[in-house]
Amino acid sequence: MSDRANGKPETGAFFPRDRNWHAPALTPGYKTSVLRSPQKALLSLDGTISEITGPVFGHSMLGELDNDLIHNFAKPGESAIGERIIVHGRVLDERGRAVPGALLEFWQANAGGRYRHKKESYLAALDPNFGGCGRTITDEEGFYSFRTVKPGPYPWQNGVNDWRPAHIHFSVFGHGFAQRLITQMYFEGDPMIWKCPIVNTIADRRAIEQLIAPLDWANTIPMDARAYKFDIVLRGRRSTMFENRMEGN
Amino acid sequence: MVQALGYLKETASQTAGPYVHIGLTPNFCGIDGVYDADLGTTMLNERTLGERISVSGRVLDGTGTPLRDALVEIWQADAAGLYNSPSEMRGAADPTFSGWGRCPTGADDGVFRFDTIKPGRVPFKDGRPMAPHITFWIVARGINIGLHTRMYFPDEAEANAADPLLLRVEHRHRVATLVATGSAPNYIFDIHLQGEKETVFLDI
Ligand SMILES: [Fe+2]
Numbered sequence: 198m199s200d201r202a203n204g205k206p207e208t209g210a211f212f213p214r215d216r217n218w219h220a221p222a223l224t225p226g227y228k229t230s231v232l233r234s235p236q237k238a239l240l241s242l243d244g245t246i247s248e249i250t251g252p253v254f255g256h257s258m259l260g261e262l263d264n265d266l267i268h269n270f271a272k273p274g275e276s277a278i279g280e281r282i283i284v285h286g287r288v289l290d291e292r293g294r295a296v297p298g299a300l301l302e303f304w305q306a307n308a309g310g311r312y313r314h315k316k317e318s319y320l321a322a323l324d325p326n327f328g329g330c331g332r333t334i335t336d337e338e339g340f341y342s343f344r345t346v347k348p349g350p351y352p353w354q355n356g357v358n359d360w361r362p363a364h365i366h367f368s369v370f371g372h373g374f375a376q377r378l379i380t381q382m383y384f385e386g387d388p389m390i391w392k393c394p395i396v397n398t399i400a401d402r403r404a405i406e407q408l409i410a411p412l413d414w415a416n417t418i419p420m421d422a423r424a425y426k427f428d429i430v431l432r433g434r435r436s437t438m439f440e441n442r443m444e445g446n
Numbered sequence: 447m448v449q450a451l452g453y454l455k456e457t458a459s460q461t462a463g464p465y466v467h468i469g470l471t472p473n474f475c476g477i478d479g480v481y482d483a484d485l486g487t488t489m490l491n492e493r494t495l496g497e498r499i500s501v502s503g504r505v506l507d508g509t510g511t512p513l514r515d516a517l518v519e520i521w522q523a524d525a526a527g528l529y530n531s532p533s534e535m536r537g538a539a540d541p542t543f544s545g546w547g548r549c550p551t552g553a554d555d556g557v558f559r560f561d562t563i564k565p566g567r568v569p570f571k572d573g574r575p576m577a578p579h580i581t582f583w584i585v586a587r588g589i590n591i592g593l594h595t596r597m598y599f600p601d602e603a604e605a606n607a608a609d610p611l612l613l614r615v616e617h618r619h620r621v622a623t624l625v626a627t628g629s630a631p632n633y634i635f636d637i638h639l640q641g642e643k644e645t646v647f648l649d650i
C-alpha cells in the first residue's frame with residue numbers, strides 16, 4: 198500500500214515508545230500481571246527492517262457485515278439487544294498523519310456484560326444474536342466506523358468486588374510490525390472507569406483520558422444510534438532523509 | 447517560548463484480556479459464521495519458495511505454567527530475505543508468502559504452531575547481515591503491553607554469533623532464550639515471561 202502523503206511508502210524507524218506513558222509490565226493491582234510480567238530490562242534497539250515493515254490487509258477481505266456487530270452474528274431479520282451505537286474515529290500516528298489501511302479488530306461483551314466464550318462464567322445471559330467481534334480497515338484518510346451495541350460492565354475475579362467499566366477491546370495493525378497495538382476504549386461519563394484496576398495500570402491520567410470516547414452528539418443518527426468518537430494514535434516514524442543508506446541500496 | 451512540536455501521544459496499550467481469541471481468532475473459539483476463516487492461519491501455499499518448517503512452542507508464566515489464553519503473531523522475511531511489505535524497498539518478495547502468522551495458544555495444552563518457511567537473511571541498519579530470524583509479538587491477559595521478541599535458529603550458530611542484535615545481549619547466557627530448540631524442519635520456541643529462563647524481550 199502506498200503512502201498517502203507523498204505517494205511513497207515510508208521506511209523510517211518508529212519513534213521510541215514512551216514507557217512511562219504506557220502501563221509498566223508489573224502492576225500488582227491487576228493480579229494476573231504478577232506472574233506474567235517480564236522482570237528483566239527490555240533490550241532497547243532502534244528498529245530494523247524486521248520491525249519497520251509489516252503486512253498489508255486489503256479492503257477486499259472484509260465481509261459486508263464485518264463492521265456491524267448488531268447484525269454479523271444475528272439470525273436473518275433479527276438483531277442484537279442493547280443500546281445501538283456507532284463508534285467511529287481516525288487512526289493517526291504521533292506526527293498527526295493519517296494511517297490508511299490500518300486493520301482494526303474489536304471485541305466486546307454483550308449489552309448485559311457477557312462474553313460469548315466457554316471460559317466465561319458470569320451469570321448474565323448470552324444474546325443469541327450477538328457474537329461480539331468485528332473488524333474494519335481505515336480509509337485513505339485514516340477514518341473508520343462500526344456499528345454495535347454498548348457493552349455492559351461485568352464483574353471479574355481480581356479483588357473481591359472488581360468490575361470492568363463498559364469497554365470495547367481494539368487491536369490495531371498499522372504499517373509496521375512495531376506499531377502493533379492492543380487497547381481498550383471506554384465511554385464518557387462512566388464513573389467505573391476510575392475504579393478499574395486494569396485502567397489504573399496506567400499511571401498518567403492523560404493517557405487514561407485518551408482511552409475515553411466522548412459522546413459525539415453531532416454524528417448521532419436520529420431515531421437510530423448514538424455515536425461515540427474514538428481516535429487512535431500509533432507510533433510515528435522518523436523521516437528517512439538523514440538516514441544512512443543500507444548496503445545494497 | 448518556542449514553537450510547539452505538536453506530536454501526539456501514542457494511545458496507551460491495555461491488556462488483551464482473557465477473551466482476545468473472540469476478537470482475533472473467533473472461529474478458533476467457536477464463534478462461527480462471522481468470518482470465513484481466522485486471519486493469519488495460513489502463511490503460504492504450495493508455490494511458495496523455501497524450506498518448509500514448523501515453529502511450535504508455549505508461553506510460560508513465572509511458575510512455568512503455559513498460558514492457554516495467549517495470542518502469538520509472527521512476522522518474517524521470505525526465503526530470499528525480503529519482506530512482503532510496501533516498506534520493503536530492496537525488491538519484490540515472494541507474492542505467495544504473507545510473512546505474517548497469528549496463532550492462539552491452545553485451550554488444552556497452551557501450544558502454538560506456525561507452518562512456515564525458513565526466512566532468508568536481512569540486513570541490519572548498517573548493512574551487516576542479521577542471522578535468519580522470526581519476529582514474535584505476544585499478548586494475553588495479564589500482559590499490559592504486547593511483548594516483542596525474536597526467534598533465531600539453532601542450526602545457524604555462525605550467523606547467530608555475528609548477529610548485531612544478539613551481540614547486544616549483555617548477559618551472554620541469555621542469548622539462548624532467543625534461539626529455538628529442535629531441528630529442521632520442526633523447531634520449538636518456548637517463551638518464558640519471567641524467571642531464570644526469562645526470554646529477552648525487545649523495546650524496538
Ligand atoms: Fe473485556
